[in-house]
Amino acid sequence: MTKQKEKMNQPGLLLTFEGIDGSGKSTQATMLFHRLLKEGYNALLVREPGGTSISEKIRDVLLDIKHQNMADTTELLLYAASRAQLVAEKIKPHIDDGVIVLCDRYTDSSLAYQGYGRGLNTEFIKNLNALATQETIPDLTFVIDVDLATAAKRASVDDPDRMESEKNAFKKRVQNGYHAIAEQEPARVVLIPGEEEVDALHEKIWELTIPKLELLKTSKDQ
Ligand SMILES: Nc1ncnc2c1ncn2[C@@H]1O[C@H](COP(=O)(O)OP(=O)(O)OP(=O)(O)O)[C@@H](O)[C@H]1O
Ligand SMILES: [Mg+2]
Numbered sequence: 001m002t003k004q005k006e007k008m009n010q011p012g013l014l015l016t017f018e019g020i021d022g023s024g025k026s027t028q029a030t031m032l033f034h035r036l037l038k039e040g041y042n043a044l045l046v047r048e049p050g051g052t053s054i055s056e057k058i059r060d061v062l063l064d065i066k067h068q069n070m071a072d073t074t075e076l077l078l079y080a081a082s083r084a085q086l087v088a089e090k091i092k093p094h095i096d097d098g099v100i101v102l103c104d105r106y107t108d109s110s111l112a113y114q115g116y117g118r119g120l121n122t123e124f125i126k127n128l129n130a131l132a133t134q135e136t137i138p139d140l141t142f143v144i145d146v147d148l149a150t151a152a153k154r155a156s157v158d159d160p161d162r163m164e165s166e167k168n169a170f171k172k173r174v175q176n177g178y179h180a181i182a183e184q185e186p187a188r189v190v191l192i193p194g195e196e197e198v199d200a201l202h203e204k205i206w207e208l209t210i211p212k213l214e215l216l217k218t219s220k221d222q
Contacts (some may be wrong), residue, residue: 012042012099013212014091014136016106019144020175021164022155024194028144029104031202036100040126044094047104049082052089058082063161068219070162076114083107084132092136100216107133108141108181108189108218113163116177117170128149137188139212142205143178144194 015032017025029045036043049059061067062078083106094101107129115122146154148171154163182191190208194201 001107010098010216012095012101013098013139013216014095014101014103014106015209015212016103016108016138017144018105018108018112018139018141018178018189019146019194020148020151020171020178022151022153023144023146024154024198025144026104027198028142028201028205029102031198032175032205033102035202036102037207041100042098043100043102044090045102045104046086046090047088048106048109049079051086051103054085054089055065055082065160065162065165067162069186072114072118072120074112075118076128078118079114080108080128083110083129084207087133087136092134095136100213103138106138106141108143108178111181112174112177117166117174139188139215141185141189142208143182143189143191144201145175145178145191146194148172148175149217150195 017029020027026047027048033043033045048055050056050063058078058081062070062075062082086103091101091103110125110129112124114120115125148168151171157164179191182189192201192204
């Protein structure tokens with residue numbers, strides 16, 4: 001029996017991973033997911049955009065390199081639509097069931113990319129995020145912070161998608177956006193200097209996760 005299955009009526013957790021393309025989000029999200037399973041927790045790993053059949057179709061539209069003429073507002077709304085479906089279909093039901101949900105990109109990506117990166121109104125994006133997520137706010141958000149050169153080296157792929165093919169000035173604005181978000185919400189958002197090797201970063205992330213797991217146990221013991 002997993003630790004959480006002992007009492008199923010307590011909500012789980014939502015942990016999200018953020019950062020520019022190639023920062024190491026998916027690597028760390030996958031490592032934390034496997035660590036949680038090994039420790040006996042009930043966990044789910046999902047990614048954005050995507051994670052449901054509808055959201056994966058929206059992902060294809062968003063990332064298609066042919067869609068260079070996509071309007072910024074279309075991009076914002078498609079990300080929100082993909083998120084709304086993922087939250088309704090997977091994230092919220094699992095959290096309600098006591099599961100620890102790990103999400104590879106979430107609301108802060110819209111703020112950083114469409115807000116700070118594209119220049120759309122950040123207050124409007126916060127409201128749209130609240131609508132799309134039914135106000136499901138992460139318990140903890142890890143922003144993996146690496147410089148653009150490191151990210152480019154790590155992400156080097158032969159056929160970049162539409163977002164990956166953006167120029168450096170855009171990526172720099174996105175990175176600055178993540179820094180601003182971390183400053184504005186220090187209780188939720190942790191900036192992880194991401195230049196270190198994979199295992200060292202995982203240990204840092206694990207140490208930061210433990211207090212949240214303790215909270216989960218405390219609420220379950222009541
Ligand atoms: N700390 C690290 N040191 C060196 N290489 C790393 C590190 N973390 C990840 N990598 C490597 O960098 C590449 C990109 O990592 P990963 O896919 O996790 O990044 P990502 O942030 O999820 O990228 P994307 O935004 O494109 O999905 C992978 O080949 C991965 O093995
Ligand atoms: Mg990834």
